[in-house]
Amino acid sequence: MDTGESDDGGRVPSGDAPNVTMEEFYEALLAAERPVLTPRQIARETDLSEPDAREALDRRVEDDALARASVESDAAVFYPAEWRDPAARERVVVFANRREIVVDRPTQYTRARLSQFAHLVDTSAGEPDSRGYLYRIREEDVWAAPFEELEALLSSLRSVCSGRHEALEEWVADQWKRAHRFRLVTHEDGYVVLEAAAESLMGTVVEDHLEDDHLRAPISETEAWVNEDAIAAIKRALYEAGYPVEDDRDLESGEPIDLEMGTDLREYQREWVETFLENRAGVFVGPPGSGKTVAAIATIAAVGGETLILVPSRELAEQWRTELSTHSDLEPDDIGQYHGGEKAIRPVTIATYQTAGMDAHRHLFDSREWGLIVYDEAHHIPSPVFSRSASLQAKHRLGLSATPVRETGSEEEIYTLIGPPIGADWDTLFEAGFVQQPEVEIRYVPWRDDDAHNAYASADGRDRYRLAAENPAKTDEVRSLLSRYDDRKALVFVEYLDQGAAIAEAIDAPFVSGETPHHERRRLFEAFREGDRRVLVVSRVGDEGIDLPNAGLSVVASGLGGSRRQGTQRAGRTMRPAGSALVYVLATRGSREEEFARRRMHHLGRKGIRVRETTAEE
Template structure:
């Protein structure tokens, strides 16, 4: 963010002892005392090294050995007390009491510590600046619950946690002080972790935790084994076989869950003959039983299609394609702007078979056609579209999910020997109307999705019906500069006037949410942010037409909605892309399925009742290889929008992206322009 942001950030209250905070760490630590966590949870907090420096950060850089201020903080946290004696410090740090006293005296002389004589002990010590202790990163593990709590995590720590843990909740005040993150390691997190071997996963786990936890590591290894206990393979005579690692697993798990609708007959104590039409059901049933199935079948390659790429894949895109060819099924899960469509086209060329591309809308179908023509040597008559507007079946056919799922269009699947099915925006797969397309289990299957999350918690179906995730490490792409990590700020805004606030207070239900979303102060805030970043290409997202028109009028820019004629919409996007237009206000039609040029600045004025996926998609409009990427999410303070904003940004936070929060309430009571009121 710019330097002006700091004017509205309240400095930490350095006089407040850390135990007075309301972070997740403090609450769960109290819970741990009542539930009695095992010995592995009693770990001394640690400071994770800053990845941009060669050594861990320290508040006492001059101390080469002995008791530094940093080590004193560690001793305080390990003791769980606000003050300690020299004897306690010595015990915690493994030094003699005389050495501890000498070093603590030096820190006290330098003003870094305070000491006081008390009756029960000659001297006790405590920090001069409590705020430094309260703002340090602290990592605490609760192995039995498989939960990790981090107060004030560094970006480095959050990026690593995103590789094997699920972000459950965050707490803290609006300026981000005392920020606590609660992570949980679930079965599916281990099953889908982007590692080739369990040792790599354990190494990542150990790099974050303060010390080894045999209890947790044993559970992780067990879950990893579970993900490799069943597999499907093609028998030499051409039929599909389900194989288990042991006779017990086949008899006590598979045969207890599956019936004659799924399998024909046993072949051996560890193998059974599977009905081809029931492969998807078998994988889903065993997944629900806690055993993901490895799919090693010989998948169809379809009729040969000679395709050459006209673009060179980036290293990570080529890695995605290589991993897909090895697995023959999977979902590319990369951040917006990382080039998943180009990687999908690379997979199409590598498979070399006739391909069916499934998309959620006609507009995406047209975009896929344009991308194929621009980046391959396919001719126009080799690419067909199949949806309500046109029905062409060609060597590469692009169809909508809805059309493909209808019984009367079943010939779409049966008329060609598809070698590859590409599911764009793969999070649509679990919806009932889209299930039909998942029956194509005999094909190479590639899903594309930046946000494979669903509010109905059915994202597991994406990975069982299509394939395991590929390319989930967003942090590596950010670090390598392939995709610009956005700076995200939730701005809690007050009411512009008493009339608007009173109208909201006297309403309820849907109207109450709408009034909070359309808080007139957001119009002023949009003008202020636009004035702060005058040279940035800006997209302003709204969910309500009236609000969109108000903001567009205030900024004197176009508003694009579902009511905008298609040719006008395309003209605005083209002008925005070419640089002739620097700001667009856009409704939720811009969330997905539209070839909207990437922006440098995104302002989310409303839409906070939407999904986590919507929040990520809107933020994703700023992600690209170079330049700044700023996202401001406006939420009316004291309303349900606060919770909605945090929920929408949770997916980004889980990927290691820092989400900060600020509060603003300085709105004029007249129509003073934003340029006169800029911060």
Template sequence: MTDDEPAAGGGSGGGRPDKRHDGEERGESDVGEFTLSTFHEVSGREGRPVLTASAVANALGIDQSEASDRLASLAERGELERLSVSTDPVVWYPSELEDLTARERVVVFPKRREIVVDRPDQFTRAQLSSFAHLADTNGERGYRYVVRAEDVWRAPHEEIEALRRTMRQALGQRSAELEAFVESQWDRARQFTLRSHPEGYTILEAASPEIMGNVARQKLDEEQIHAPISETEDWVREGEEAAIKRLLYEAGYPVRDERDLAGGDPLEIELSVSLRDYQRDWVDRFAEAGEGVLVGPPGSGKTVAAMGAMGHVGGETLILVPSRELVRQWADSLVELTSLEPDQIGQYHGGRKEVRPVTIATYQIAGMDRHRSLFDDREWGLVVFDEVHHVPSDVYRRSARLQSRHRLGLTASAIREDDRGSEIFTLVGPPIGTDWEALFSAGFVAEPELEIRYVPWEEDAENAYAAAEGRERYRLAGENPGKIDEIRYLLASHPGAKALVFVDYLDQGEAISAALDVPFVSGETPHAERRRLFDAFRRGERDRLVVSRIADEGIDLPTADVAVVASGLGGSRRQGTQRAGRTMRPAGGATVYVLATRGTREEEFARRQLQHLGRKGISVTERTIDRD
């Protein structure tokens, strides 16, 4: 079998399968009942809707004459048709060919550890997402998954047998080579464990003296380890748990954290709203592990689920967020949606310094030496990291020292352009999420329509672009004045809709603001004015805003109907997710327009940003704008 050939069932000798579809062993001559379903299975492996008797014989490990008899039997029942062609005496195909084309099909490429699925149903996608990474999809019928080491490490299964069952159900077959890889990575993820010693300190335990000596004691030094206790146990220095996790993860050995986490001073918290089924599943999975990262699209209710986790822990809680606006939003939501009173909630940022049973602070101030002791010294039962993709950055990493508490992260996308996204799960906890498309299908979150619109230059601007170099060319493409007319046209096409226009450049934001007579909110806007404008937008008293990067994440604008991205296409894929997410909500009809200047690198940037959303099941269209 070449590297590009699909698996034919995991058996040996001419690609013959060694298992029935239901997993029971059989001999070569015992192929069981030959039905139309059997034909479909072989057709799926072969990757074509018509089969010869020899292809069926090879796939099932039987003689060609026996295969011909069985095919003829199905033809007599009207389930197959036969056709003579020049390259083979007879080919066979289903009488109802659409039955084959409408059927979910799975093809495995074990050497590449890839799984290609045609028309997978929601259950199959959920199964695959528990041990594989969705690498690509066209948003309609074709899905490509890759099984990576980290996907196996994070698989939500207690026993390897349960993971095997999930794989076989999802694939409809056994793949011995793929299962061997999964089992090896399953074992890797169980070589090291952090435990609490009865005397109160932390120990690192290895599965064997060899793995301790050859890996841990080679990668760790006196900064992380106080002293060996035995051949398989080391005494961990206080506060170095995060460093140990990170170093061993980078060596290919994730660490299981089974310490007795601090519960903090008791604090009763009850939700005044009911959790959706998937939110309850998130909370249950967090409760079982004591840590985790909720990964879901904007509008899926991660904040409400986090409040459910707070209720489960029942202890004092520290919530870390990236901005002062999010501090206030959390405080307001906690009062509205839980049994907490306002005097139980503290805000800790540049303008206020309150430490209370539930304290909401910015990452930046929590990481400062003069403030960090306030958080380290208090016995928090839970630490919530909102917009958790900030945690690995150099500015915010110190806040992850709070390793002795229950930890919960929230994010729409854990992608980081510096490839340090794995640290999120290393420092905070494993991902806990739900298939985006499943939430769209169930109606919990509206799937926005995304359209890239390639806008022509204004003549003078194009000449300036041709004469410029480097970053200046990128800025000129982003600020193309021709985009103002396009924004005006798009907003007129959605009368009465709430709309946000995103920009990366202050001069462009001010120009659009003046042209449309719409307020521009940026980092230079005073906090009080910023809050007044966002509140007016939220209440429906204002239906248009031009916003800078400050609205890319966290700002609670759940009722936006239209988003127009005028510039910033060289930003991260996460930024594209956040901007699209400003329109996601239970009601439908939301639209995102991305404006790219035609004939510039903005075209490439637009496709790159939105390709990530396409892989999550959101459809993306493109349109070239002509002005003659």
């Protein structure tokens, strides 16, 4: 193909071949406010289709005007070749003794590298391309790092840190070694064996941290016969002792199932599935709207064995049935539900955690040879009533969670009982355009009158919190916001039933709570999905799992004293692949709610979501 010189220093094709000039590329960088671009973003800023944009960018790479980097969440990102020197676009500071890495203006490529072995602790305020990011390397991050060899992990660490940090690398190497000291295997005679890498480990770590009934008998100086009923307890105890157990048991996959996907996966979803299949265990972590359920269905298809899906509620069980029918070719007779009044075991069975953990039903679930168990809303697992289901045997274990965070700090226990985290950071999905970032605003609402303020001032403890949460002035603010955005479907979240009933009456909308019968909840949620209902007032039953798509407005009237996970879930109800969304968090001015609001929304800010603060008019 003949080419000619361009006036911006690169070669451009003649004829009708797609082209992107460097001037157009720099304009697109400014429009996107980030240092690297995907073909999709170039297509948005030009008249090219995405395939043509990719072809034009590849040609610029051949001309050495652009450079290309492969990234976990995108097929590739592009940036000017003159930016190849990392110091020109980002600054990395390593605090080896604290095992912390601070990155100023990190590229998507750098964040993707860091996510393999480090935990994102915090981000500074500001635009995405000007933020500072604080990462910490924890024990569990090294244990779960997706590398076959230690040298590959160290190489990735050095590539980010631009050199060697001996103390940090020694610590990482030690943690890597600890993660490969214990193994569960199946003996040729069918029973389970715990193997230790050294005799001293069996003599000290095992004796100090396992109960007498966890092991049946010693086999050798480094092997012991395991009580199979105690496998989950053994894994938890050794994990807490700093020795994660590699589970290499030969488990059956049950009866095979033939399932074909009817939905194409995004690139990062395919990577999630591939990573899971390599490990046979893991937790898909991503914001609402990132397609964790679809990726899980693709995992079911890839495993191809009998599957048990555990969920926290009957509503979510019904939603899973719908998703399976929508995204795969499973017939209705292949999908069973085991909860409440319906108890049917099928090739794919959906059950609630409570039912699966009850003594009356455990024998049925224990007797099955599950090829895969899916734990939806996986952050429930550490709770005692739910953790009993973690001892069910399966060849593969998959968790799903937008926010595997518990206020006890025991999120690592989720990874102990299920598997390591798999997923991209939220910023990556926002910037790639897979999930639209919501606009979050903390709105401070004044007291309606002096009497309400005085009642708060004279109250104590929990009463003060509830008075602030139920500030009657919030009802007027909810009404005002619904009027301002009368073209959007809206969810209003409340903590207290009395407040929910009062707001629902004031705005003439249904109130959905735990007291609402299941059939009525299902009818109202369906009406909301179909657009027959524009507004719903929802208690905690709407925090998790229930799919309420196209909610363009979310108003959190109360509930800020709950967990970080709850705040994220409520904001996340508006996160979807397309369309902008607004989240208003109402907090009573001059009360402890102000502190709660800032603290809970800070958790979202650390995930890259911009949070602003305003005051409602008096």
